[in-house]
Structures are given as structure tokens and as C-alpha cells.
Amino acid sequence: MNPWVRLAWVLSLTGIPLVLLLGVLFPFERSYYFVAFAVILLAIVPFFAAFEGRKPAAREVVIIAVMTAIAVTGRAAFFMVPQFKPGVAVVILAGVGLGRESGFVVGALTGFVSNFIFGHGPWTPWQMFAYGLIGFLAGVFFSRGAAERNGLGRGSRSYKPWIIGYGTVATFVIYGLLVDTASVMMWASEFTWPAIFAIYLSGVPFNALHAFASAVFLTLLSTLIVEKLTRLKTRYGMFQPR
Amino acid sequence: MVRNSDAFGSLHPVVVFGYFVLVVGVSVVFLHPLILTVSFVGALAYAFYLVRWAGLRKLLPGLMLLMVIAALFNPVFNHRGVTTLFYWEDNPITLEAVVYGWVAALMVGSVLLWFVSYNQVMTSDKFLCVFGHVVPALSLTFAMVLRFVPRYLAQAKRIAAAQRGIGRDVASGNWYARARHGAAVLSIMLTWALENAVDTSDSMLARGYGLPGRSAYNDFRWRERDLMGALALGGGLLVVIVASVAGVLRAEYFPAIELNPAVPLAWLVIGVWALVCFAPLLLGLKEEVTWRSFRSNS
Amino acid sequence: MALIQVEQLSFAFPNTEQDVLHAVSFELAAGEFALLIGQSGCGKTTLLKHLKTALTPYGTRSGAVRFDGRPLGEVPQAEQARRIGFVLQNPDNQIVTDKVWHELAFGLESLGTPSDVIRRRVAEMASFFGIGDWYHRNVDTLSGGQKQLLNLAAVMTMQPDLLLLDEPTAQLDPIAAVDFLAATKRINDEIGTTVLVTEHRLETAFPLADRVLTLNDGRLVADEPPRTVGLALVHESDPMVAALPAAVRLSLALDAPDSVRTSPECAVAPPRPAECPVSIREGRAYLARKLDHAHLIAEPGHRLGFPESKDVENAVKARSATEVGDADGAEPIISARDLWFRYSRGDDDVLRGVDLTVRQGEFACLVGGNGSGKTTTLRVLSGLHKPYRGKVRLLGLDPTKAKGMELTRAGLAVLPQDPQTLFMRNTIGDDLDDVATTHFPEKEERAAMVASAAAAAEITELLERHPYDVSGGEQQRAALALALLTRPKLLLLDEPTKGMDAFFKAKLAGVLRRLIDQGLSILMVSHDVEFAAEHASRCLLFFDGVVVTEGVPREFFSGNSFYTTAANRMSRGLVSGAITVSDLVERIQALPAECTSPESVPATQRDAGEPVPEPASQKPETTTGAAS
Known part of the structure; x- marks a missing residue:
């Protein structure tokens, strides 16, 4: 592992508990806001450092940019009700097709760049981390073995239902929870459980619709997208297992 | 936003970015009514200067709503405080919580307004200038995404039109039919994007991407004016932060409201903070005055 | 010494029997402007990509490529990146970043050039190409022609010695294409950069080139200056003959051995020339000489070709068809x-x-x-x-x-x-x-x-x-x-x-x-x-x-006088109503009867034997020989 990447992991893994500890030991006005913010940023650091550290090849950079741009376009251009977007589905399939590290980068960049269209705010790092984590976990669960070599597997060994299931849950739990936490930070200037609960509860309909959209788009897109990424890997020798 | 049309925005991106981070940070952390009032008014004035009434009109109703929610949210869920105003469903609504709610509303409002200006001033190329040296590969990927997104949005329209041309209607049908057509458009676009990306990577390779020791060029130069700006704004912010941490400006809401006495030093700090918050606007106005004088002289 | 030498280069893609390139050999001297032509799929792009290792495709290969006296493989990547520039066909696909200035700097960034040097080089190139006006723009606001010019400029900031261009104007409109090729020629003239370009727009590219290399099915069949390459291709009966510029095709059709008319009374065809005209201007001069030879433009006002009546006739025909x-x-x-x-x-x-x-x-x-x-x-x-x-x-x-x-x-x-x-x-x-x-x-x-x-x-x-x-x-x-x-x-x-x-x-x-x-x-x-x-x-x-x-x-x-075909521009004022090369050939090959006494043959009679061009079934060029 590249020394810088190792340093980033050390920074992240010691930094996060340290920040939490400091937050508990020396509480000041709204210290939790700082703590949460710092934790999110520190959590993003090692993933980005890993991407920098492996000095990505031209084709890798291009494919990650393409997948990110597709996800952002999906978030920006696509139809109908606000929460009914294919963004998460594309991020997940990028994770499945390109592996966990690229999955994180595609996700985090999607969150970041799409806010140049929707507007940046204190929620930006939270969205970045949420998208990134979803892409990363998709890579962890599905990019090994059959999915990596032969697309989504065949017949009873197909990964597709699992991917759809994962996408639905991840959108609701990971994205919903993290982005609603950003709202908690904004609204609840004092932490009280009923207040937090009220905010999460108010987010449930949106998150449910969002999760449903992910399920629909994963159903429609998963085979097609993974096939395409597989063709690219075989034809142009990209993303060979290192 | 036209490039460099705004005096503050024409400072070096590092200065601009640092300014926004610190001003928003101070506004979020130190919940002092005066700090927040000044910050709110400063943010509103600068946002108005940048996007004018036409831009603000779209944002203000939402902003107001969010602020009202924030103001009501706290007294409903927060029952600390010694001065009970009344009971609502057996829960005490306290004066302290109501005041705190309004302070929180100011915080929410000023943060959102600062981001209005941030989104105008801190364009993507400035962001790249700040982070290009720190994370070169990510910055390049980021620039490429910015290049692809408008291209893909245009291509999505072309694909939808092309689908119509061969008898596949993209825009009609029930929600599922439309989602399916949307997925088809996305899928056609992905094929197109991935296949053409091979050219893009060839073009990068042809121009030496991947050689060791890549440098990060940006079109912004560090001038004396940037140094002066950085020192002035940084110094001002440092004064406010140190004063707040040291307790010159103190605000306690619970159990009882307790603001620091109106000592001259505190007013001085507020004055410095006001200068910092209004600096972008003042810079802009100063330049407009200069232009006016040019025009009247000629 | 030659800047680039290709010796007996053969290449096949993995898992295929067929050679894409077969024993190709040629040299380019520093400062040359060479044109590489051939049918789609003849291996032009593959050959071009062999001249830069970063782009060379995988496969089995034999032969050698030498750059500046050394085998290309031994030239360090950084030197290749700097000294060999490559512009691809699609203007949009090659642009990497979102800003014009950033795109111009991209190559120099890769080489690790310090910022102040980049600033100077970028400024120089932007001035050379007149990019100053759109230097700060987002690339998605540019036209196709501007984008391709940007791609060229982005390569030129590295000051390459060799410029490889792979069908750079294929996606451009005609005017942008002419502008682009003119810019390429200007680089060649004013900076001295060696250029190797593949093109389908031979009408524009031929007059610019010093040499024309022709590939057919992976073999180099001709390597000649533009004025003589046509004759060489006719000799090889290469299909590319049909794609050559109008002036070349005209002179080949009239003078090349297999199309010279055999009838002894033909006084029109002079001995086979050593060179063909390559531009519209030269084509006009050639045509004028031809007609002069037949004493046809001795009298001012005399024009050869379809008389006006025929055009009117055609128009009436078309109109009446619609009226029916x-x-x-x-x-x-x-x-x-x-x-x-x-x-x-x-x-x-x-x-x-x-x-x-x-x-x-x-x-x-x-x-x-x-x-x-x-x-x-x-x-x-x-x-x-x-x-x-x-x-x-x-x-x-x-x-x-x-x-x-x-x-x-x-x-x-x-x-x-x-x-x-x-x-x-x-x-x-x-x-x-x-x-x-x-x-x-x-x-x-x-x-x-x-x-x-x-x-x-x-x-x-x-x-x-x-x-x-x-x-x-x-x-x-x-x-x-x-x-x-x-x-x-x-x-x-x-x-x-x-x-x-x-x-x-x-x-x-x-x-x-x-x-x-x-x-x-x-x-x-x-x-x-x-x-x-x-x-x-x-x-x-x-x-x-x-x-x-x-x-x-x-x-x-x-x-139309400008917005018209090359054949029509070439023959404007000399032969009326000719819009394709085959029209011209037909007209001129019908000359002998006219040589003797042009005025004596009534126009209607002269045209009687010719098929009237019908809408939707114009005769393709290859069949015109039968008409005479």
C-alpha cells in the first residue's frame, strides 16, 4: 500500500475516535455539529487518498468520470417527481461493475458535482459520504466472483435480486439516514430524542419513494449496465484485477 | 455569473474559499444573537448584490419557511429553560426555548444565504484551483465530470428525439412506461458514453497523461491584492474567533438567558465581525462607485 | 535525415488471421505535409496509431518504426508525448476538461511543466490560433469547428515535431473543415511541423499536401506527390481513383491510358500528361487548355455544353411531373x-x-x-x-x-x-x-x-x-x-x-x-x-x-456560382450545365464532332442520343463511358 494511503487510513482511523472523544470530553456550544462534520470529512479522506495513491490510469479516470456524469445527469435530467431518480442505481452499478474503491469515488463525486446544479449547502459532505458508502458497499458485496467475471451471473446464481434488494435498503437506510442527519444538525440546535425522531419520521415518505425509485431503476438497468462495463473490461482491458 | 464581474469573486480562489468556510463556520458555531444578526444581514445584502431581486425572489419564500420551522421546532421539542410561557399538550413552552429557536432560525437563514453567494462566486474552476494540487487525480476526474454533464444532458435530449423518430414515444404512458423509457434513454447514453470514452482516454494518453510528476495548472494568479485581502479578512476572523472562545462574546440560553454585558470590547468585536461580513459587498460597491466616477468624468 | 521511418511494418489484431497492415514502408522527412488516403477500414488509423506507442494497439506485429533515428519503442514516453502530437476524428470525444484554458494546458501539465511556462505557451498558442476570444469559455459552448481547433491547439502547446491527424475534419461542416485544414497547413508552413493526415475531403486536402500515401487493404500501393498519385492509382486500378478530387478525376478520365479515346479522328486529347491538376483553379486552367486545343473558346461568348434550352427543358419536365x-x-x-x-x-x-x-x-x-x-x-x-x-x-x-x-x-x-x-x-x-x-x-x-x-x-x-x-x-x-x-x-x-x-x-x-x-x-x-x-x-x-x-x-x-459542386465550379464559364465530373467527361468526349464545325450541329440533335437525367435515377459515374 502506498505510504500516503496508509497515512490517510491512520489519520482517519485514529482521527475519528479522537474527534469523538474530544467532543465528549470538552463539550462546547454545538460541539456535536463540529464533531459530526469532522467525522464525515475524515471518513471520506482514506477513500480519496486511495484513489490518489494508486495513480489511476487514463482509462480508469475516464470511466469513473463517465459513470459519475451519468449518475449526475440521471439526477439532474430525469423526469417526474423529485425523489424518483436513477442516481443511486447508477452509483450502485458502478460499484458492482468497477469495484468498491471506484464505487466510492463515483458515489462521492456524484454527490459533490450534482450540487453544482442543485446548490451546495451544509448537506454536501453528508450526501457525498452517503452516495460513496452505497457505491463502496455495492462493490464489497457484488463485485467479487461471478459478477466481476460474467456480469450478473446466470439463472439461480443471478445477483440481480440481491442487488435490487441491497439498493432498496441502502437508499432508505444509508442515504436516508445520513442525509436526514444533516437536517438534524441544521434544525435541532439542541439534541433531544423526540426532535431527532420527528425529523427522521418526516423524512420517511421521501426516503421510501427514493428507495422505490432505486429498486425500479435497478430492475430496469442492472443487466444492461453491468453487461456494458463487462464488455469494456474485456475489449479494452480496463479494470483488470490488480 | 460573468467571470470576475464581482470584485470579491475576483480575489484568488483560495482566499474566497477560506472566507466562506470561516464565515459559515463562525455563524454555525457561535450562537450569539448579534453575531448571527450581523451575519444574516451581511449574507442577505451580498446575496442581493449578486443575484438581485430576481434571483432572491425564488429563494426567499423557501428560506422564510425553513426559518419559521426552525424557530418553532425548538420550543416544541426543547423544554429546558426557567421561564414557562404556557403549556402545550402538557409540555412547558419556555421563553428561553422560543428565543433559542429564533437564534437557530437566524443561523439556518444566514448559512443558507451565505451558500447562495458561495454558489455564485465559488465556481467549479475556482474549486479546482483550490484542490488541484492537493488531490490532482480527483480534481481531474471532477473537471471531466463537469465537461461530461452538459454534454450528456444535451445527448439525452437527442436520444429522446431519435427514439421518437423511429416510433418509440418517450414522453407518454403511465409512470412505469415512462420510467422504462427513461431507463432506455439512460442505457443508450451509457453505451454511447462508454464507447466514446475510449477516445477520451486515448486523447489523454496522447498528451502524456500518466507520466510521473504531473503539475496542476490554473488560470488564477496570486497577486498583492490577494495577500492584502487574505490578511485583512483572516485577521478580522481571527479576532472574532479568539474573542468568542475567550468569552468576550458569550451567550447562554439555558437554564436562563444570559448575554455578556455590553462592554466596549464586545462591541468592538461585533464591529470587526460586521466589517468581515460586509467586506464582499463593500468591495463590490467600491468598484461600482469607481465605475460611476469614470462614467461621469468622461 | 528522415523524421520517421516505417520499415516493413505488418500488424494483425489478436485472434485474427488477416493482416491489418502488410509490409508497409515509407519515410517522412522533417517539414513534410503528407496525406494518407484509402477506403474506410484499409488500416489508415491503425497505421497512424503505430507512430505513437501510447496509442499502439495490441496484436502481433513485425517490422520497425524509427523516430528521429531511434526505434520508436526506445524513445521515452515523455519525449513521445511532447514531440508526437495526435488529433483524433471526433472533436467532442478528445476534449478532457470543461474549460478551454484548462484543455490547452492539459498536455503541459502531464509533462510536469511549471505554471509560468504553461502560461506563456498557452498564451502563444491561443494567439496563434485566434483563440483569445473564447479562451475563458466552457468547452460545451463551442462549435464543432472551434472544438477541433482547440484539440489541435492543445497538442501544439507541447511544440511537437510530428503531428498525426486521424480524419480530423470528418465530423465538421465544409467551412469548418476548410478552416481546420488551413490551420494545419499554416502550422506546417510557419512552424515547420511535419504533418501526416488521413482525410476523406480530398478536394481540400490535395492542394495542401506534398505527398499522398495510399493504402489499400493494409498495403501501401502508392507514395507519390498529389499531381502524379492519380496516375499511379489508375495504373494499380485502385478503387481510390473514384474518390480523388474532381480535377484529378477529370484529367485521368480524359488522359489516362485506359480512358483515352481510341477513335483516330479525336484531336482533343493531347499526349498523356505527367501531372494532373489538383485544385479547382488548376482544373479550370486544364479545362481551358483542353478547349483551347480544340479552338473552342477562340470566339468570345461561345460556350460548350448543354445549351440553355436543355436546362429549361429539364426544368419543365420536372415541373410537369409534379403538376401531373x-x-x-x-x-x-x-x-x-x-x-x-x-x-x-x-x-x-x-x-x-x-x-x-x-x-x-x-x-x-x-x-x-x-x-x-x-x-x-x-x-x-x-x-x-x-x-x-x-x-x-x-x-x-x-x-x-x-x-x-x-x-x-x-x-x-x-x-x-x-x-x-x-x-x-x-x-x-x-x-x-x-x-x-x-x-x-x-x-x-x-x-x-x-x-x-x-x-x-x-x-x-x-x-x-x-x-x-x-x-x-x-x-x-x-x-x-x-x-x-x-x-x-x-x-x-x-x-x-x-x-x-x-x-x-x-x-x-x-x-x-x-x-x-x-x-x-x-x-x-x-x-x-x-x-x-x-x-x-x-x-x-x-x-x-x-x-x-x-x-x-x-x-x-x-x-449557383459558389454553393455548387467542384465540377461545376471548375467548368463555370467554360462548359455550361455540367455538375459532375462524368457530365464534363461526357461533354468533352463528345467534342470531335464539334471540333470540325461547332456551329453547324443543332443543339437538339447533339443531345438527342443522350439519356435525359431523370429525377431519382441519375447515372452513377462509372457507367458514363457507355454514353459516348
């Missing part, structure tokens, strides 16, 4: 009256009173400059945009009111400019099946329709291929097959010949002509004047939002 249609009471397949359109309220009008009629069985071609509103017209006609004034009837419907797929059911199919906006699946066959599913629920019917559409578009042998693994011309025909699945009566085509070489154009023309014979009507929008002249039954010139003039190609193009 009207007499039958048949409604024109498209009729547009006084169309006005703008994209949004505050914008300028794009269409400013368009009147246009297309009749059953016509192959109408809308030509005109960039941004004149041709494509917008197509969109308005197909109901994609609504005009704010004026009326359209198309296949008996009003497109502005047609709902859902009504127009498709009535028989309208629209082919997009970019066929890649249609492909989704992993094979062309799957894509055809997919589209067929929406129109034909029955399985057998669907299979039959797919087969017949594929046959009509001549892509049957491509059905198993991935749509992106076939060439641009084949993609265009695959897209045509997709459109044919709707069983159209009317086909709208937007710039279908873009980026195609002469052979794919001929093939497409054949496909379209057969469709018209089966009763299809076509309205095509195109920059491609030569294609329109040769194949359309009627041309309409679009300018500034209106149809300025229209007519059958001969009448139409001989009425």
Missing part, C-alpha cells in the same frame, strides 16, 4: 406554408417563412450552410417543435397536433444525425429485434420484418456485430434499418453522409435509390453538395431561415 401529381389530386407528402419558428420568445427567428413541398417518390435534398435552420426545419416538420405561424401537412396529418405515435403509424420515420443515439444492445440484431417488438407483437412477423429491413439496408452480415464495432457508414445503415422497421412512407434524414468516405456514400445512395423505387419518399438535409448533385431528384437551398431557390440538381447547381 397535382392533377391526380394526390396531396403532396409534405407541404409546409410560411413556417415561422424560434426556440424561445426572446430569441431570433430560426425559420422565417419556410415554404416547402415534397411529393410522393421524390428524393428531395435541403442544402445550405451551417446554422441556416435546415435541421430545425426537419424538427418542425416531424412535430418535434411547433411553429408559431404557418401550416404543415405531412402524410395527411398536422404534425403539431398529432398525438403520441400517430405520425409513425401514418408512415413517418426520422433518422437522427448521429446513429449512435439509437443503439442500446450488444448486437445490431438485438437492437432491431427490440425496436421490432414495439411495432410487431407477432414473433414470426417480427423476424421477417427484421430480416427484410436488414436486407434493404444491406446490413444482413452485420447483425451479429456490436453496433460500435462497425464503421460510421455501417452504423448509419444500421440506424436506417431501425427506421425501416416502422414501415415508413416518408423518411427524413439529417446529414446521413457525415464522416463517410466515397464508397460508403455510394452504397448508401444505392440503398436509398432502391427504397425510392419501392415507393418511399425522402427529404434529406445535407451539407454534402456533391452527394445531392449526384443522387437527389430535387435540391432546395436554405439560407437565413427560408428556402431561397430550388430545382432539379442540374438546373439548381448550374444556377
Whole structure:
């Protein structure tokens, strides 16, 4: 592992508990806001450092940019009700097709760049981390073995239902929870459980619709997208297992 | 936003970015009514200067709503405080919580307004200038995404039109039919994007991407004016932060409201903070005055 | 010493038997401007990519490439990146970043150049190319021509010694293409950069080149200066002869051994020349000499060619044909009256009173400059945009009111400019099946329709291929097959010949002509004047939002003086009414009778034996020999 990447992991893994500890030991006005913010940023650091550290090849950079741009376009251009977007589905399939590290980068960049269209705010790092984590976990669960070599597997060994299931849950739990936490930070200037609960509860309909959209788009897109990424890997020798 | 049309925005991106981070940070952390009032008014004035009434009109109703929610949210869920105003469903609504709610509303409002200006001033190329040296590969990927997104949005329209041309209607049908057509458009676009990306990577390779020791060029130069700006704004912010941490400006809401006495030093700090918050606007106005004088002289 | 030397280079892609390149050898001296020509798929791109290791494809290879005296493989990557510049075909695909200035700096960033040096180099190149005005713009606001110029400038900031250009103008409109090639020539002249360029636009490129290398099926068949390469190719009976510039083709047809007329009384043909004319100007001089030789322009005012009466005759014929249609009471397949359109309220009008009629069985071609509103017209006609004034009837419907797929059911199919906006699946066959599913629920019917559409578009042998693994011309025909699945009566085509070489154009023309014979009507929008002249039954010139003039190609193009075919420009004032090289050849080869006493032969008699060019069935060039 590249020394810088190792340093980033050390920074992240010691930094996060340290920040939490400091937050508990020396509480000041709204210290939790700082703590949460710092934790999110520190959590993003090692993933980005890993991407920098492996000095990505031209084709890798291009494919990650393409997948990110597709996800952002999906978030920006696509139809109908606000929460009914294919963004998460594309991020997940990028994770499945390109592996966990690229999955994180595609996700985090999607969150970041799409806010140049929707507007940046204190929620930006939270969205970045949420998208990134979803892409990363998709890579962890599905990019090994059959999915990596032969697309989504065949017949009873197909990964597709699992991917759809994962996408639905991840959108609701990971994205919903993290982005609603950003709202908690904004609204609840004092932490009280009923207040937090009220905010999460108010987010449930949106998150449910969002999760449903992910399920629909994963159903429609998963085979097609993974096939395409597989063709690219075989034809142009990209993303060979290192 | 036209490039460099705004005096503050024409400072070096590092200065601009640092300014926004610190001003928003101070506004979020130190919940002092005066700090927040000044910050709110400063943010509103600068946002108005940048996007004018036409831009603000779209944002203000939402902003107001969010602020009202924030103001009501706290007294409903927060029952600390010694001065009970009344009971609502057996829960005490306290004066302290109501005041705190309004302070929180100011915080929410000023943060959102600062981001209005941030989104105008801190364009993507400035962001790249700040982070290009720190994370070169990510910055390049980021620039490429910015290049692809408008291209893909245009291509999505072309694909939808092309689908119509061969008898596949993209825009009609029930929600599922439309989602399916949307997925088809996305899928056609992905094929197109991935296949053409091979050219893009060839073009990068042809121009030496991947050689060791890549440098990060940006079109912004560090001038004396940037140094002066950085020192002035940084110094001002440092004064406010140190004063707040040291307790010159103190605000306690619970159990009882307790603001620091109106000592001259505190007013001085507020004055410095006001200068910092209004600096972008003042810079802009100063330049407009200069232009006016040019025009009247000629 | 030669800058680049290629010795006995052979190459095959992995898992294939066929060599893409076969024992290719040539040298380029520093400062040369060389043109590499050949049919699509002859290995031009592969050869070019062998001159830069970063782009060299995987496969089995033999032979050697030497750069500046050293084997290319031993030249360090950084040196290659700097000294060998490469510009690809598609202007959009090669741009990496979102800002013009960043794109210009990209190569120098890769080399690790310090910022102040980058600033200077970028400024120099921006000034050289006149980029100053759009230096700060986002790249997506640039036109195609500006984008390609940016790609060239972005390579030139590294100050390369060798510039490799792979069909750089294929995706550009004619004016941008001429500008781009002129910029390339300027680099060659003023900076001394060696240039190797592959091109299909030989009309523009030939006069610029010092040398023309010709590839046929991976073999280098000719390596000659432009003035003599034509003769060499005729000698080799290479198919590229048909794609050469008009002036070259004219002189070859008249003078080359196999086409020199054998009749002893012919006094016209001088001995075979050592050189061919390559530009319009030289072609005119050549033609004038030829006619002078026959004492034909001794008298001022005397002109050779179809007399005016013939043009009038043609025009009358075309008109009466349409009138007959009207007499039958048949409604024109498209009729547009006084169309006005703008994209949004505050914008300028794009269409400013368009009147246009297309009749059953016509192959109408809308030509005109960039941004004149041709494509917008197509969109308005197909109901994609609504005009704010004026009326359209198309296949008996009003497109502005047609709902859902009504127009498709009535028989309208629209082919997009970019066929890649249609492909989704992993094979062309799957894509055809997919589209067929929406129109034909029955399985057998669907299979039959797919087969017949594929046959009509001549892509049957491509059905198993991935749509992106076939060439641009084949993609265009695959897209045509997709459109044919709707069983159209009317086909709208937007710039279908873009980026195609002469052979794919001929093939497409054949496909379209057969469709018209089966009763299809076509309205095509195109920059491609030569294609329109040769194949359309009627041309309409679009300018500034209106149809300025229209007519059958001969009448139409001989009425224009600049916006016309190369053959017409070459013969303007010398031979009237000739719009293709075969017209000219035909006219001049008919000379001997005229040499003796031009005035004595009545025009009508002279023309009697010639086939009257009929709409939609213009004779292709290869058959003209029979006419004389």
C-alpha cells in the first residue's frame, strides 16, 4: 500500500475516535455539529487518498468520470417527481461493475458535482459520504466472483435480486439516514430524542419513494449496465484485477 | 455569473474559499444573537448584490419557511429553560426555548444565504484551483465530470428525439412506461458514453497523461491584492474567533438567558465581525462607485 | 535525415488471421505535409496509431518504426508525448476538461511543466490560433469547428515535431473543415511541423499536401506527390481513383491510358500528361487548355455544353411531373406554408417563412450552410417543435397536433444525425429485434420484418456485430434499418453522409435509390453538395431561415456560382450545365464532332442520343463511358 494511503487510513482511523472523544470530553456550544462534520470529512479522506495513491490510469479516470456524469445527469435530467431518480442505481452499478474503491469515488463525486446544479449547502459532505458508502458497499458485496467475471451471473446464481434488494435498503437506510442527519444538525440546535425522531419520521415518505425509485431503476438497468462495463473490461482491458 | 464581474469573486480562489468556510463556520458555531444578526444581514445584502431581486425572489419564500420551522421546532421539542410561557399538550413552552429557536432560525437563514453567494462566486474552476494540487487525480476526474454533464444532458435530449423518430414515444404512458423509457434513454447514453470514452482516454494518453510528476495548472494568479485581502479578512476572523472562545462574546440560553454585558470590547468585536461580513459587498460597491466616477468624468 | 521511418511494418489484431497492415514502408522527412488516403477500414488509423506507442494497439506485429533515428519503442514516453502530437476524428470525444484554458494546458501539465511556462505557451498558442476570444469559455459552448481547433491547439502547446491527424475534419461542416485544414497547413508552413493526415475531403486536402500515401487493404500501393498519385492509382486500378478530387478525376478520365479515346479522328486529347491538376483553379486552367486545343473558346461568348434550352427543358419536365401529381389530386407528402419558428420568445427567428413541398417518390435534398435552420426545419416538420405561424401537412396529418405515435403509424420515420443515439444492445440484431417488438407483437412477423429491413439496408452480415464495432457508414445503415422497421412512407434524414468516405456514400445512395423505387419518399438535409448533385431528384437551398431557390440538381447547381459542386465550379464559364465530373467527361468526349464545325450541329440533335437525367435515377459515374 502506498505510504500516503496508509497515512490517510491512520489519520482517519485514529482521527475519528479522537474527534469523538474530544467532543465528549470538552463539550462546547454545538460541539456535536463540529464533531459530526469532522467525522464525515475524515471518513471520506482514506477513500480519496486511495484513489490518489494508486495513480489511476487514463482509462480508469475516464470511466469513473463517465459513470459519475451519468449518475449526475440521471439526477439532474430525469423526469417526474423529485425523489424518483436513477442516481443511486447508477452509483450502485458502478460499484458492482468497477469495484468498491471506484464505487466510492463515483458515489462521492456524484454527490459533490450534482450540487453544482442543485446548490451546495451544509448537506454536501453528508450526501457525498452517503452516495460513496452505497457505491463502496455495492462493490464489497457484488463485485467479487461471478459478477466481476460474467456480469450478473446466470439463472439461480443471478445477483440481480440481491442487488435490487441491497439498493432498496441502502437508499432508505444509508442515504436516508445520513442525509436526514444533516437536517438534524441544521434544525435541532439542541439534541433531544423526540426532535431527532420527528425529523427522521418526516423524512420517511421521501426516503421510501427514493428507495422505490432505486429498486425500479435497478430492475430496469442492472443487466444492461453491468453487461456494458463487462464488455469494456474485456475489449479494452480496463479494470483488470490488480 | 460573468467571470470576475464581482470584485470579491475576483480575489484568488483560495482566499474566497477560506472566507466562506470561516464565515459559515463562525455563524454555525457561535450562537450569539448579534453575531448571527450581523451575519444574516451581511449574507442577505451580498446575496442581493449578486443575484438581485430576481434571483432572491425564488429563494426567499423557501428560506422564510425553513426559518419559521426552525424557530418553532425548538420550543416544541426543547423544554429546558426557567421561564414557562404556557403549556402545550402538557409540555412547558419556555421563553428561553422560543428565543433559542429564533437564534437557530437566524443561523439556518444566514448559512443558507451565505451558500447562495458561495454558489455564485465559488465556481467549479475556482474549486479546482483550490484542490488541484492537493488531490490532482480527483480534481481531474471532477473537471471531466463537469465537461461530461452538459454534454450528456444535451445527448439525452437527442436520444429522446431519435427514439421518437423511429416510433418509440418517450414522453407518454403511465409512470412505469415512462420510467422504462427513461431507463432506455439512460442505457443508450451509457453505451454511447462508454464507447466514446475510449477516445477520451486515448486523447489523454496522447498528451502524456500518466507520466510521473504531473503539475496542476490554473488560470488564477496570486497577486498583492490577494495577500492584502487574505490578511485583512483572516485577521478580522481571527479576532472574532479568539474573542468568542475567550468569552468576550458569550451567550447562554439555558437554564436562563444570559448575554455578556455590553462592554466596549464586545462591541468592538461585533464591529470587526460586521466589517468581515460586509467586506464582499463593500468591495463590490467600491468598484461600482469607481465605475460611476469614470462614467461621469468622461 | 528522415523524421520517421516505417520499415516493413505488418500488424494483425489478436485472434485474427488477416493482416491489418502488410509490409508497409515509407519515410517522412522533417517539414513534410503528407496525406494518407484509402477506403474506410484499409488500416489508415491503425497505421497512424503505430507512430505513437501510447496509442499502439495490441496484436502481433513485425517490422520497425524509427523516430528521429531511434526505434520508436526506445524513445521515452515523455519525449513521445511532447514531440508526437495526435488529433483524433471526433472533436467532442478528445476534449478532457470543461474549460478551454484548462484543455490547452492539459498536455503541459502531464509533462510536469511549471505554471509560468504553461502560461506563456498557452498564451502563444491561443494567439496563434485566434483563440483569445473564447479562451475563458466552457468547452460545451463551442462549435464543432472551434472544438477541433482547440484539440489541435492543445497538442501544439507541447511544440511537437510530428503531428498525426486521424480524419480530423470528418465530423465538421465544409467551412469548418476548410478552416481546420488551413490551420494545419499554416502550422506546417510557419512552424515547420511535419504533418501526416488521413482525410476523406480530398478536394481540400490535395492542394495542401506534398505527398499522398495510399493504402489499400493494409498495403501501401502508392507514395507519390498529389499531381502524379492519380496516375499511379489508375495504373494499380485502385478503387481510390473514384474518390480523388474532381480535377484529378477529370484529367485521368480524359488522359489516362485506359480512358483515352481510341477513335483516330479525336484531336482533343493531347499526349498523356505527367501531372494532373489538383485544385479547382488548376482544373479550370486544364479545362481551358483542353478547349483551347480544340479552338473552342477562340470566339468570345461561345460556350460548350448543354445549351440553355436543355436546362429549361429539364426544368419543365420536372415541373410537369409534379403538376401531373397535382392533377391526380394526390396531396403532396409534405407541404409546409410560411413556417415561422424560434426556440424561445426572446430569441431570433430560426425559420422565417419556410415554404416547402415534397411529393410522393421524390428524393428531395435541403442544402445550405451551417446554422441556416435546415435541421430545425426537419424538427418542425416531424412535430418535434411547433411553429408559431404557418401550416404543415405531412402524410395527411398536422404534425403539431398529432398525438403520441400517430405520425409513425401514418408512415413517418426520422433518422437522427448521429446513429449512435439509437443503439442500446450488444448486437445490431438485438437492437432491431427490440425496436421490432414495439411495432410487431407477432414473433414470426417480427423476424421477417427484421430480416427484410436488414436486407434493404444491406446490413444482413452485420447483425451479429456490436453496433460500435462497425464503421460510421455501417452504423448509419444500421440506424436506417431501425427506421425501416416502422414501415415508413416518408423518411427524413439529417446529414446521413457525415464522416463517410466515397464508397460508403455510394452504397448508401444505392440503398436509398432502391427504397425510392419501392415507393418511399425522402427529404434529406445535407451539407454534402456533391452527394445531392449526384443522387437527389430535387435540391432546395436554405439560407437565413427560408428556402431561397430550388430545382432539379442540374438546373439548381448550374444556377449557383459558389454553393455548387467542384465540377461545376471548375467548368463555370467554360462548359455550361455540367455538375459532375462524368457530365464534363461526357461533354468533352463528345467534342470531335464539334471540333470540325461547332456551329453547324443543332443543339437538339447533339443531345438527342443522350439519356435525359431523370429525377431519382441519375447515372452513377462509372457507367458514363457507355454514353459516348
